[in-house]
Amino acid sequence: MAISAIQKPIRISEVAVEADTKSRILDAAEELFMEHGFEATSLRLITTAAAVNLAAANYHFGSKEELFQAVLTRRLDPMNQDRMQLLTNYETAAGNKALTCEVIISAMFIPALKLARDHEQGGKNFLRLLGRAYADPAPFIREFLSNQYAEMIARYRAAFARALPHLPREEVSWRLHFVMGALSYTLAGTDALKMIAQFHPEEVNNDELLLKRLAPFLAAGLRAPLAQASDAHQWFQET
Amino acid sequence: MAISAIQKPIRISEVAVEADTKSRILDAAEELFMEHGFEATSLRLITTAAAVNLAAANYHFGSKEELFQAVLTRRLDPMNQDRMQLLTNYETAAGNKALTCEVIISAMFIPALKLARDHEQGGKNFLRLLGRAYADPAPFIREFLSNQYAEMIARYRAAFARALPHLPREEVSWRLHFVMGALSYTLAGTDALKMIAQFHPEEVNNDELLLKRLAPFLAAGLRAPLAQASDAHQWFQET
């Protein structure tokens, strides 16, 4: 579950070695992908920063795409494990009672915040990388995330369905989709914020404060009354 | 305001000419950018599809980036004009009274729906392209959209601030940010939907139905009570 379980462990016979080639590539790639995005980061830049040969990247990871996936997996996998564990803990504590939307949302956010704070500086940028990847059109990224998230999404959809028993299952799925959208967009942001308003400078990069604002917004949206067919005219009849 | 006002008009002296080189490039680029995204679409692919020489793209548009901006501007500019005009109309009709969140949201959505329906097939995909561009890390895209949206965003922020007088201005800005995020993510989606649930097939590509679900969700979020400092513990104290 820890990061070390995913990286190739250093062989015991070696004592106090430098990080091996594979890890050095992974670290350099993470930093550069976070800074410039996937397409704008060249393998030559990565391997130069890692002080390894160009061909080593393809040798260890197969392709640039697989290297990118390895970078994401290393942090994403533990975070999603945490999310599901936290949800299980909450459900156990609640016994037969359904969880509230707020509690479910906090189970999604807390592991993300932990990641952002654990690797101070690095972790915060990783969330931005993740948010961007979530909206990336590249099929390999979409498919990869789809697989990485499938189990977690299913667990959360079930939890929200219990918390919102009056909503049709379809509506629950849509609203979960909106929640994921607002979350990833918000995490990817910082640049987008500038176009909307001037904030207190210390707030823009404070993920905790950011999510404290986002969570009530989303919880209220989740609890919104189901739109009736008779309401439709007030939205889109005109023009 | 119409699209033809932005494209270079065909000179009157020519009768029933074929679309000129510049327009052919623009049309082919729009279709291919929508299908594969910016980075994955090569100028060689575009110029081949448009049946023009490779160098013609750079001659007419300067660079691949500027060609992309031209593709966006052609449809985005009229849409944002429509949005602001619609908001003005609503405000005039309301007189001194503040608009409701629902009405303001509909002023954002209706022009997007009009675009999606006007150029059937093409327009729908354009919204996807737009949603993706909104989350793209490329600096030139972020800066371009920032400029394109600045005026419209300012108008809407003011409208929401009037509709939500009890909220601090900062909170209004944040919530508008969340609204834009959920909207663009939803528009960019279709792929992301698959990871969340199986829907009625006819619904997945029905933008009108989609926005009818999104609008009440967002309106409820906008009206959410402001989180008190004393509420904070229930969100993020743990772990």
Next chain:
DNA sequence: GTCTATACCACGATAGAC
């Protein structure tokens, strides 16, 4: 098994001929 040098083809861009 690891790592390196090198070659290959596609890309965006541009200079110069027509």
Next chain:
DNA sequence: GTCTATCGTGGTATAGAC
């Protein structure tokens, strides 16, 4: 305006050294 030729850089495959 349009085209050809060419440049530098990108991802990738492979042969061979250790």
